[in-house]
Amino acid sequence: MVYGWAGRILRVDLSKKKIIKQPTADYSREVIAGRGINAKIAYDEIPVGISAFDPENILMFGVGPLTGTSAPSASRTETAAKSPVTNLFGQSNFGGHWGAELKFSGYDHIVIHGKAERPSYLYIYNDDVEIRDASHLWGLTAFQAQHELWKELGPETKVVCIGPGGENLVVFASLIHELGDGAGRTGMGAVMGSKKLKAITVHGTKPVKVAKPKEYLDACLECWKKVEENPWFEEESTIASNQDHYWEVNFMIGANRTMTYEDEPSPKLKTQHPLLEKYKVANRGCYNCPISCMSFIRMPSGTCLMSCQGFTELGPEIMNPDPTTLGEAFRKCENYGLDLLETGHAIAMLCDMYEHNIISKDDTDGMELKWGDTDMILTMIEKIARREGFCNMIGDGIVKFAKEVNGEDYAMATKGMGNFCFNYYAYKGIALGMSVATGGRAIRCMPRFEWISSFWEDIPEDHKSKFVEDAVKATGTEESVKVTAYEGKAASVNYTDLEHIVCDMMGVCKWASVWFDQALGSSDYTRLFNLCTGVEITQPEMLKIADRVRCIERAFEVREGLTREWEKPPKRYFERTIGGRYRGEKLDRAKFEQMKDEYYRLKGWDVETGIPTEAKLKELGLEYVAEDLKKLGKIK
Amino acid sequence: MINCLFIDPTACTGCRSCETVCSLQNSQECSPYKSRIRIIRDPENGVNIPVTCIHCEKPVCKSICPTKAITRDENTGIVKIDNETCIGCKLCVYVCPIGAPNYVAEEGITFKCNLCDGDPVCVKFCTRNAIRYVPASEADIERKRIGAKKIMEFQTQMFGASTHGE
Numbered sequence: 001m002v003y004g005w006a007g008r009i010l011r012v013d014l015s016k017k018k019i020i021k022q023p024t025a026d027y028s029r030e031v032i033a034g035r036g037i038n039a040k041i042a043y044d045e046i047p048v049g050i051s052a053f054d055p056e057n058i059l060m061f062g063v064g065p066l067t068g069t070s071a072p073s074a075s076r077t078e079t080a081a082k083s084p085v086t087n088l089f090g091q092s093n094f095g096g097h098w099g100a101e102l103k104f105s106g107y108d109h110i111v112i113h114g115k116a117e118r119p120s121y122l123y124i125y126n127d128d129v130e131i132r133d134a135s136h137l138w139g140l141t142a143f144q145a146q147h148e149l150w151k152e153l154g155p156e157t158k159v160v161c162i163g164p165g166g167e168n169l170v171v172f173a174s175l176i177h178e179l180g181d182g183a184g185r186t187g188m189g190a191v192m193g194s195k196k197l198k199a200i201t202v203h204g205t206k207p208v209k210v211a212k213p214k215e216y217l218d219a220c221l222e223c224w225k226k227v228e229e230n231p232w233f234e235e236e237s238t239i240a241s242n243q244d245h246y247w248e249v250n251f252m253i254g255a256n257r258t259m260t261y262e263d264e265p266s267p268k269l270k271t272q273h274p275l276l277e278k279y280k281v282a283n284r285g286c287y288n289c290p291i292s293c294m295s296f297i298r299m300p301s302g303t304c305l306m307s308c309q310g311f312t313e314l315g316p317e318i319m320n321p322d323p324t325t326l327g328e329a330f331r332k333c334e335n336y337g338l339d340l341l342e343t344g345h346a347i348a349m350l351c352d353m354y355e356h357n358i359i360s361k362d363d364t365d366g367m368e369l370k371w372g373d374t375d376m377i378l379t380m381i382e383k384i385a386r387r388e389g390f391c392n393m394i395g396d397g398i399v400k401f402a403k404e405v406n407g408e409d410y411a412m413a414t415k416g417m418g419n420f421c422f423n424y425y426a427y428k429g430i431a432l433g434m435s436v437a438t439g440g441r442a443i444r445c446m447p448r449f450e451w452i453s454s455f456w457e458d459i460p461e462d463h464k465s466k467f468v469e470d471a472v473k474a475t476g477t478e479e480s481v482k483v484t485a486y487e488g489k490a491a492s493v494n495y496t497d498l499e500h501i502v503c504d505m506m507g508v509c510k511w512a513s514v515w516f517d518q519a520l521g522s523s524d525y526t527r528l529f530n531l532c533t534g535v536e537i538t539q540p541e542m543l544k545i546a547d548r549v550r551c552i553e554r555a556f557e558v559r560e561g562l563t564r565e566w567e568k569p570p571k572r573y574f575e576r577t578i579g580g581r582y583r584g585e586k587l588d589r590a591k592f593e594q595m596k597d598e599y600y601r602l603k604g605w606d607v608e609t610g611i612p613t614e615a616k617l618k619e620l621g622l623e624y625v626a627e628d629l630k631k632l633g634k635i636k
Numbered sequence: 637m638i639n640c641l642f643i644d645p646t647a648c649t650g651c652r653s654c655e656t657v658c659s660l661q662n663s664q665e666c667s668p669y670k671s672r673i674r675i676i677r678d679p680e681n682g683v684n685i686p687v688t689c690i691h692c693e694k695p696v697c698k699s700i701c702p703t704k705a706i707t708r709d710e711n712t713g714i715v716k717i718d719n720e721t722c723i724g725c726k727l728c729v730y731v732c733p734i735g736a737p738n739y740v741a742e743e744g745i746t747f748k749c750n751l752c753d754g755d756p757v758c759v760k761f762c763t764r765n766a767i768r769y770v771p772a773s774e775a776d777i778e779r780k781r782i783g784a785k786k787i788m789e790f791q792t793q794m795f796g797a798s799t800h801g802e
Contacts, residue, residue, distance in 0.1 A: 069666045070656040070761070097652075104667065147680065155678070178679045207667030207742075210660060217660050217757075224761060237763070281682055283764075285651030290763045292649035296682035303682060 003211040004065030004533035005033060010107045010129060012122060014195055015055055015114030019129050024108045030621070031549055034062040035091065035504035037109055038080035039552040042089065043625070048559045052084035052187070053169060053194035055115035061102070061160070061200070062110075064507025065533050068103030068208045068287070070220040072227050072520065073509035075099055075287035077160075083186040084171040084194075085342070085397055086416035088557045089439040092174075092188050094160070095286035095307075095509055096181035098202060101158040105204025116196040121161075123153075124202045134198040138167060141335045142176035143302070149201055161199035162189045163337025165385040169193050170395040172342035173385075176334055180294070180305030181286065184339035186417065186439055211534030219531055223524050227290045227512045230519040231460050236511060237283065240293040243311035244270040269316040275323035291511055297327055304331040308511070312421045313344025318351065319371035329377050336385035345418030346394050347380055349402065349410050358407035365389040412570050415440040415562070424573040426582030427454070429480070429489035432595045435567040436493065436610075438553040444500045447492030449474070452517045453481045467517070484582060486591045490599035498522070501546035522546075547603075548620040551612045554605070555625045558634055564610040567596065611635060638713035640772040641749075641756060643686045644782060648766035650677045650684035654758035661757045662747070663740075670740055672749035673758055673767075686767060688758075689736035689749035691715045697728035697737060697748070706748075713772060716750035 002024075009022040027037045038060045050056050059081040066074045077099035083090025102110070105124050112122075116131065119138035123130045137145045142163040149159050158177070165173035166189035173189030174182045183189075210216050227233060235242050247270055279299055285292030294307045306327075314320060314329040333340045353359045354369035361368065367390075369376060383391035393401045398418055402411035412419045414435055420442035424431040433445030449471040452459070459467060471481045471488070474495045480488025496514060502522045503510050506529060513520040526539045537545075569587065577586045600607045604616030611634050617626040629635040655671035663670040673688035691708075695715045698706040705721035706728065708714070717728070717737070722745040728737045729746060737748040751769075759769045770778060 068656075070653065070660050074656075104669075143680075179682075205667075205669045207659070207663070207665035207670055209665050213660055213664035217657060220657070221760060224763075228763060282646075283649050284682060284684075285649035287651065288653045288656050289651045290653070290761075292651050292764065303680065 001209065003209045004069070004529070004535075006103050006106045006108045006206075006208065008107050009037070009109040009111060010124070011111045011113070012129070012131070013113040014116040014120065014131065014197065017131055019131070021107075030545075031552075032064070032505040032545055033108055034064040034067075034076075034507050035078045035080070035501060036545065036549045037062050038078060038091065039089075039549045039556070041111060042080055042082070043552050043556045046082050046556075050082065052082045052087065052090070052171075052191055055113075055195070057082050057191055057194070059112040059188065059191045059195065059197075060109065062507075063099040063102055063108060064505055065108075066525075066528060067507030068100035069210060069532055070217060070288060071506070071508055071528050071532070072220070072223050073286065073289040073291065073512040074507060075289060076504070076507050076509050077102070077183075078504045078507070079175060079183045079188045081188055081191040082560075083188075083417075083439060084169070084190045085187045086440055088415060088560055088562060089553050090186035090188055090191070091439050091441060091553075092183035092185045093504065094175060094177055094181045094183040095289075096158070096177040097287045098158040098160050098177045098181075099507060100287040101202045101204055103204070103208050104206050105202050106206050110200065112192075112195060112197065115194065119196050119198050121149075121199040121201060122197065124200070124204070126204050126206060137161075137198045139164070142337050143179060143304075143335050145199060146178065149199060153201055153203065157201050157203045159199050159201050161337075162192050162197075163335060163385065165337035166190055166193035167198075167337075168385065168387045168395065170338060170384060170387060171397045172339040172346075174334075174337050174339045176337055178305065179296075179303060180307070180330075180334045182334060182340075184309070184341060185441060187339070189337050189339075210532050212531045216528070216531040219528055223512075223520055223528065224290050226524070227516070227519045230516050231458070231463055232516050233291065233519075236293050236516065237291045239272070239276060239295065240306070240308040241311075241515075242272075243315070244272045247312070247316055268321045269319065271315045271321065271323045271326045272311045275311075275327050278323060279327050286509065289509065289512070291509075293511060297331075299327045299331050300324070301328055301331060304334055306330055310340035310344070313341045313348075314377075317344045317421055318347045318377060320374075320377060321372055322374060325372075325374040325377060329381060332378060332381045336381060338381065338385055341420065342398070342418050343381060343384065344421075345412065346384065346398050346401075347377060349398050349412070349418075350380075350394070353402075353405065353407050353410050356410075358410060359405050363390055363405065409570070409572070412572065414569055415566050419569065423578060423580075423582060424569045425576070425578040425587065426484050426585040427451075428484060428486050428587065428592070428595065429492050431569050431573065431587055431592065432489050432599060433493040433496070435569060436596065436599055437497070438550065438557065445493045445497045446515075447480070447489055448496045448499075448514065448518065449480045449492045450483055450489060454483050463517075470518075484585055486588075486595050490595055490602050493599060494602055497550065498543050498546040501549050502542055505546065505549065544620065548622065550603075551617060551620055551622055552625065554612055555617075555622075555629060558611050558629065559632065562610070564596070564600075564608065567610065568592065606635075609634070638711075638772045639751070639754070639769055640691060640713070640775055641688060641751070641759070642768045642770045642775045642778045643688070644766050644768075644778070645683075645685045646782065647764045648675065648684040648686055649764055650675055650679075651763075653761045653763075654686065654767060657757045657761045658749075661752060669738065670747065672736075672738070672747055674738075687734055687736070689715065689732075690734065691749075691751070696731045696733070700727045700731050702727065712751075712754060714751050714754070715748070717746060717748045719745055722746055
């Protein structure tokens with residue numbers, strides 16, 4: 001009897017039209033589920049050096065043993081493949097109701113190999129799994145495609161699909177579920193498009209079994225209350241994240257290119273609140289979530305969901321002062337299946353280049369690029385998704401485009417992917433986290449103690465001393481609480497990284513934990529995991545498994561050529577300074593590299609190369625990885 | 637005292653935690669199909685309607701049940717199906733005006749909300765108070781209050797809020 005896990009992995013080979021079901025137990029002991037199984041299968045089975053669009057790339061959807069149960073926010077699916085944006089490890093996570101439905105169908109994981117001959121969709125209804133023809137869906141937007149599938153298969157069906165962005169292999173194309181839950185980063189939608197797979201539909205009626213039902217329910221209620229009582233709960237449960245406030249407090253638009261660095265944050269660019277005031281209908285929630293952070297909005301062009309990301313990138317980053325344009329841009333990106341963040345980065349880069357005469361009307365099909373211009377923004381989103389005209393090159397990614405036009409400094413990117421909008425001048429720890437994160441996923445390595453302390457005034461008094469205590473315990477120094485300090489940041493990044501991985505293996509949302517200043521943490525999840533599955537592990541063991549997963553991801557990237565050299569923010573953050581609250585701050589090259597040394601040392605990785613050492617790999621039970629890396633000459 | 641579940645669809649976010657905890661409490665597993673409450677969702681229009689047994693005073697399900705498995709407690713108003721006596725004929729499923737009972741093939745019997753014998757678990761988890769456990773005679777006041785809310789806000793703005801809270 002399996003508890004928690006559904007017990008089966010669905011393996012689909014689109015080339016051979018073969019479907020097999022594999023026991024989750026083949027992997028669960030080593031890497032539990034979700035992000036763990038993704039890492040292991042990617043490492044073991046994706047051939048080194050292939051293009052992300054080769055049929056040999058493997059696209060995975062993984063949920064955790066807690067997904068579909070009564071654990072807080074037990075809704076998440078972790079996707080992975082080799083990324084067409086970075087050619088490193090691609091990973092992106094989405095919520096909504098798809099992941100739970102996958103558990104109800106009896107699967108923990110879907111692994112997609114090969115490439116279909118013609119547009120297809122994967123149909124799952126309990127034990128019935130079929131590769132079906134999707135020619136009537138190909139070309140439709142994400143919302144249109146789901147509308148058709150609901151007509152065909154009934155309203156209880158849950159769908160994840162791609163829009164024109166994914167079909168046209170825009171490298172930063174996203175996966176979309178319902179009206180806006182999206183897995184945006186690293187181009188998983190493009191990989192799905194390269195496999196000619198339009199959608200995966202899931203409907204299931206099976207239960208998720210729980211080892212200790214009464215104790216588990218009680219523990220879930222306790223955790224539920226912890227989330228509800230968290231100081232950030234009220235804000236998060238109304239507007240997801242308060243981007244307008246962050247804009248003011250942090251001058252987050254450190255990634256904003258054109259503003260001179262004496263500037264103060266402009267209130268004109270605080271568009272999130274006006275947007276929600278005008279167009280928001282109500283809050284909507286992912287499966288089993290106490291927070292229900294998503295805003296259901298009704299724009300002139302139609303309805304959609306917004307949650308925590310995208311306000312900055314489609315608002316202040318592209319100097320867009322208009323709430324209606326923000327909402328329409330949001331909806332368009334979701335509907336066309338493009339990563340909101342990378343799309344914002346692309347538009348910002350193009351405007352920056354145009355302003356500084358790196359490109360001109362000759363390069364933009366005669367289109368004038370003006371910061372914050374509504375028509376330009378909405379037209380460009382569609383052109384990018386359809387790879388039309390000059391936007392075709394943008395479809396290959398901002399780094400490639402920048403190289404083509406000799407404007408490499410304008411592509412604000414690290415390891416091939418646009419820098420997540422952040423004030424890297426001031427936030428030393430986030431600069432480190434962004435640089436070393438798997439796949440360039442900055443948000444996964446946002447050091448808790450630095451990030452939360454930037455809202456020092458918002459932290460309740462009775463929370464402050466505990467916060468500092470936790471910081472000292474985790475990092476050894478109170479300095480880790482200071483935004484602009486370099487000390488203690490390596491440990492802070494590692495702390496958040498591992499907590500994040502635990503959530504991604506459990507199949508739960510980080511808003512109930514990591515980003516809420518640890519409303520819940522690995523100790524809570526270990527307890528829930530034990531009661532749900534009947535397996536008994538300790539919190540240190542859970543964190544060790546998380547570290548193992550991290551090292552497997554690292555080894556994958558090392559095999560693909562990752563070096564220490566790649567892991568740094570663009571030089572702009574070292575050479576200029578920023579205005580706003582942290583006026584005058586910038587990154588110090590030597591101190592930054594020292595932080596990296598400290599991080600690698602802490603991780604048990606070689607300080608010079610950033611490659612896990614043989615000793616560390618052996619400690620984590622990854623001898624076979626050590627052997628591989630030795631054969632490749634990556635480890636002496 | 638007769639209490640009932642007061643359901644406010646305008647507050648429901650469609651998170652379905654009620655489904656998960658109901659099935660976990662009452663069937664020891666997590667499954668919408670073993671839950672005695674279901675959320676009917678329309679994701680395109682953002683509408684969510686919780687549907688569960690409303691514990692009729694003259695339950696049609698009780699009248700139709702061929703084995704008298706369904707009873708109503710006069711004191712609490714709770715209508716429940718006795719698992720041992722139920723033969724899974726599904727007549728109650730067909731005649732209920734809102735589809736409250738659900739037949740579970742795996743168990744061969746029909747489930748229905750029994751208000752967790754007076755301590756409903758869905759209410760404990762519903763963060764938005766879309767489900768509340770209230771005295772049945774006052775349920776209409778709850779609905780009227782919700783309906784009047786916008787007008788009350790407007791009036792309060794016009795007259796000025798009270799200072800009694802200070």
